[in-house]
Amino acid sequence: xxxxxxxxxxxxxxxxxxxxxxxxxxxxAVVVALNxxxxxxxxxxxxxxxEFYSAVEKVNAAEALRQIGIFGIIVGLNSTRHLLGEYxxxxxxxxxxRSLTDAAIDAWTRGKAYWHLAHGENxxxxxDQRIAEDCRLFVSGLLGEAIDLIQRVVGLFSYIALLWTxxxxxxxxxxxxxxxxxxxxxxxxxxxxxxxxSGITHLLGRxxxxxxxxxxxxxxxxxxxxxxxxxxxxxxxxxxxxxxxxRLFRNRFDLVASNWRxxxxxELILGTFTYPxxxxxxxxxxxxxxxxxxxxxxxxxxxxxxxxxxxxxVTTLSWFIFSYRDLADLVATxxxxxxxxxxxxxxxxxxxxxxxxxxxxxxxxxxVQVKAPDGRxxxxxxxxxxxxxxxxxxxxxSGLGKTTLTKALAGFWPHGEGEIARAAGNWMFLxxxxxxxxxxxxxxxxxxxxxxxxxxxxVQQALCDVGLGTKTDASTEGLSGGEIQRxxxxxxxxxRPQWAVLDEATSALDLASERYLLSLLRQRMPDTAFLVIAHxxxxxxxxxxxxxxxxxxxxxxxxx
Ligand SMILES: Nc1ncnc2c1ncn2[C@@H]1O[C@H](COP(=O)(O)OP(=O)(O)OP(=O)(O)O)[C@@H](O)[C@H]1O
Numbered sequence: 001x002x003x004x005x006x007x008x009x010x011x012x013x014x015x016x017x018x019x020x021x022x023x024x025x026x027x028x029a030v031v032v033a034l035n036x037x038x039x040x041x042x043x044x045x046x047x048x049x050x051e052f053y054s055a056v057e058k059v060n061a062a063e064a065l066r067q068i069g070i071f072g073i074i075v076g077l078n079s080t081r082h083l084l085g086e087y088x089x090x091x092x093x094x095x096x097x098r099s100l101t102d103a104a105i106d107a108w109t110r111g112k113a114y115w116h117l118a119h120g121e122n123x124x125x126x127x128d129q130r131i132a133e134d135c136r137l138f139v140s141g142l143l144g145e146a147i148d149l150i151q152r153v154v155g156l157f158s159y160i161a162l163l164w165t166x167x168x169x170x171x172x173x174x175x176x177x178x179x180x181x182x183x184x185x186x187x188x189x190x191x192x193x194x195x196x197x198s199g200i201t202h203l204l205g206r207x208x209x210x211x212x213x214x215x216x217x218x219x220x221x222x223x224x225x226x227x228x229x230x231x232x233x234x235x236x237x238x239x240x241x242x243x244x245x246x247r248l249f250r251n252r253f254d255l256v257a258s259n260w261r262x263x264x265x266x267e268l269i270l271g272t273f274t275y276p277x278x279x280x281x282x283x284x285x286x287x288x289x290x291x292x293x294x295x296x297x298x299x300x301x302x303x304x305x306x307x308x309x310x311x312x313x314v315t316t317l318s319w320f321i322f323s324y325r326d327l328a329d330l331v332a333t334x335x336x337x338x339x340x341x342x343x344x345x346x347x348x349x350x351x352x353x354x355x356x357x358x359x360x361x362x363x364x365x366x367x368v369q370v371k372a373p374d375g376r377x378x379x380x381x382x383x384x385x386x387x388x389x390x391x392x393x394x395x396x397x398s399g400l401g402k403t404t405l406t407k408a409l410a411g412f413w414p415h416g417e418g419e420i421a422r423a424a425g426n427w428m429f430l431x432x433x434x435x436x437x438x439x440x441x442x443x444x445x446x447x448x449x450x451x452x453x454x455x456x457x458x459v460q461q462a463l464c465d466v467g468l469g470t471k472t473d474a475s476t477e478g479l480s481g482g483e484i485q486r487x488x489x490x491x492x493x494x495x496r497p498q499w500a501v502l503d504e505a506t507s508a509l510d511l512a513s514e515r516y517l518l519s520l521l522r523q524r525m526p527d528t529a530f531l532v533i534a535h536x537x538x539x540x541x542x543x544x545x546x547x548x549x550x551x552x553x554x555x556x557x558x559x560x
Contacts, residue, residue, distance in 0.1 A: 004331055007338040011100065011138060014341070018099035027092050028143075034085035035147050039155040041078040042312055046162060048074065050305035057300050089143060097139040104131045107341045111348025112412045120373060120414075122347060124340055126220035133216070134337040141330035145323060152316045159312040163187050166306050167292065186310055189288050194317035197277055201321045205270040205328060211263045213332035218259050222252040267325065274321055281318065285310030354408060354420040361423055362387045363409075363499065363529070368418030370401050370408050375415070379405050379549055388423070388498065391522070391530040391541050396549030402533045403431070405549075406503050409531075425498035432504040434488035436476040441468060444476045445490040454494050462490040465524075466517060481508035489517050496525055503533045515540040 016022055048071060055063035108114050108127055117124045124130070167186035182188065225248050229236060236245060286307040293303045320327075354368065363386040370378045378401025386392060396402055407413035408420060410429055436444040442451055442459045451459050463472050466486040471479075479487070485508050492500060500521075506514040518540035521530070532538045 004334070007334045008142070010341075011334055011338055012142070014103040015096035015100050015139060015142075017103055018095070021095060021099050024092055024095050027088060027095075031085055031089045031092060031143075032147055032150050034081050034088070035151045036154055037081040037085075038078065039151065039158055041074060041081070042155065043158055043162065044074055046305060046308045046312065049308050050301050053304045054299070054301035089147065093139055093143055096143070097135055100139060101131060101135045104135055104337070104341055104344075107344035107348070110344075111350075113344040113347040115412055116347035116350060116414065117344060122343055124343055125217060126224055127340065129216070129220035129223070130337055130340045133220075134333050134340075137333045138330070138337055141326065141333065145327065145330060148323065149319060152319045156313065156316045159309060159316055160187060163190070163306075163309045163313050166302070166309050167289070186285075186288060186292075186306070187313070190310060190313045190317065193284070194314055194321075197273075197318065198320050200273055201270065201324050204273055205266070205324045207266050208263070208270070208325060208328040209332050211259065211266055212329045213336060214259050215256070215263055216332070216336065218252070218256045222249070222256050225249055225252050270324065274324070277318070277321060281311055281314050285314065350414065352411060353414060353417050354411075355418075356421060360421055363423045364419070364421045365409075366419040366421075368408070368420060369416050370405050370413065371415040371417075372401070372404070373415055378416075381405075381418075384547070386423075386499075386529050386531060388529055389527050390545070391532065391543045393538055393543035393546045394531060394533045394549055395535065395546065398535075400549055402549060403503055406431070406501050406533070409501060423499065426495065427499040427501070428492060428495055428497040429501045430488045430492060430503065430505040432507050433481075434484055434491075434505075436479070436484060436487060438476060441471045441474050441476055441479070441487060444487050445494060447491065449495070459490075459494060462493045463487075465493060465520060466490045467513065482510070482513065485509055486513075486517070489521070492521065493524055497528060499529050499531075500525075501531045501533070502538075504535070505532075506534070506536075506538075511536075514538075 016025070048067060052064065052067040052071070055067055108117070108131065114127065116122060117127060164184055164187055167184055225245075229245050236242065286303070289298070289303055289306045289310060292298050292306070293300070298306060315322075365381045365384045367383075368379075368381045370380075372378055379396070394402060394405075404413060406429055408416060409422070410427070411420075411422070435447075437447045441463060442456070445459055445463055446454055454462075460469075460472050463469060466489045468483065468486050468490065471483070476484075476487070485505060488505060506517065509517065514536070518532075518538050521528075522541045530541055530543075532541060532543060
């Protein structure tokens with residue numbers, strides 16, 4: 001329970017982190033105040049009920065007509081209050097959701113947490129759903145329930161006070177010859193009634209929280225299967241993989257349906273109690289008040305007034321029962337979201353196993369042992385120095401760990417040991433499959449910066465230089481593998497880093513294009529150091545040294 005409060009507190013604090021959001025607490029207070037107006041409206045209606053039915057009982061048509069007019073005014077004012085309150089609540093909802101979503105995205109992207117959370121024991125399922133869906137559910141659920149709770153707590157005091165005065169008469173019962181008088185018995189009856197009902201609700205609904213959490217997880221994994229397919233239409237179409245994909249979708253949906261059956265089964269069990277409870281809340285008070293009426297303590301109008309006051313107390317006290325399902329859902333959402341954010345923060349701070357030496361003018365790897373996630377030794381490098389402006393060709397058997405080495409160099413590979421000292425200055429990594437943002441080819445070339453940083457002309461020129469002059473305004477969708485690699489070369493020409501790591505960056509290009517692009521790089525970027533990982537000899541970039549990673553680590557040290 002304490003843990004649930006801690007999660008709520010942490011997420012709530014994130015809702016308020018955006019600039020100006022502290023002030024939104026004021027807006028929250030206005031929303032609460034408007035909602036509290038409903039307490040006054042209910043109290044006024046209780047009073048109206050007594051006056052109206054008394055007029056009817058006395059067959060006083062003029063008074064009854066006047067009461068109908070009063071009823072219209074109460075309803076008009078109450079509707080205005082309700083609509084304004086709802087509008088402001090929704091304004092607040094999007095503000096807090098933006099703040100929470102920003103915080104979640106921040107946690108996910110900082111320190112490459114997204115990468116660490118995608119692998120190994122810390123892997124988090126469906127982060128996209130947690131950010132898009134859970135943030136929304138948490139804020140709307142929290143606001144709804146918090147406002148409701150405050151309103152009910154305030155209302156409770158007013159309703160109890162009213163019931164206390166209205167139901168001052170005692171209940172007289174005879175027990176074993178003893179006559180017992182219970183003063184204000186209706187107030188005690190309300191508490192007893194709700195306490196018992198809340199206990200039963202909790203007992204019946206307890207498994208709902210984990211069932212909701214599981215449902216959301218399975219729905220997200222079903223959605224993800226289709227989203228993943230969407231990114232590989234060509235590949236699936238060429239492999240005739242439709243049936244296999246359909247099987248996967250069906251399997252995932254079967255999981256959704258099986259948990260759904262468990263969930264609705266539990267809701268049914270809970271409903272067998274809560275549904276009749278909700279529908280008897282308005283009638284039972286009348287039955288409880290009847291002894292007072294039969295004993296002549298109250299008139300008919302008073303009886304109706306009493307019944308309304310009693311049901312207000314019971315309805316208010318029953319918040320837990322009415323909201324049980326939604327509360328279980330909210331607790332499940334907040335647990336998932338909070339775990340995600342905490343894990344992302346921890347992942348961002350996870351120390352690299354490779355020690356970093358002080359800033360230097362070259363890059364140096366010493367006693368580096370890169371390992372696979374299962375602990376297998378991959379590449380070992382005893383001593384390798386990369387000097388500014390030089391070009392090194394790294395070659396080695398497939399699956400040796402070359403790409404993994406680039407991740408260690410980039411600073412986020414978490415398995416291995418040794419010292420990797422990266423020189424100050426810009427580093428760029430060109431993987432075999434470069435990431436192209438959606439949008440135009442020009443935007444993709446400027447990525448991760450924007451076109452205006454380089455100027456439209458410069459971006460167009462870079463694309464012309466790599467042979468994509470006709471594609472500048474085209475969309476990145478549908479580019480061939482070789483064209484994608486050309487865009488990455490244009491990106492390199494624009495960003496002009498001091499250090500560039502090319503990992504099979506020309507694998508999809510024909511020999512002539514590879515030669516042209518590599519010589520272009522060397523010519524345009526004479527001060528850049530290139531580390532070229534390739535199976536084919538990248539002669540056009542004129543490597544000064546070749547390091548055969550397939551050879552024993554000692555030989556590498558000798559070459560350094
Ligand atoms: N995230 C990961 N999870 C599990 N195994 C991994 C992961 N990343 C790399 N490996 C394993 O590490 C080994 C080295 O992979 P890597 O991609 O670095 O090889 P490579 O030398 O670049 O191969 P290639 O020349 O074929 O591109 C492989 O056995 C690979 O399966």
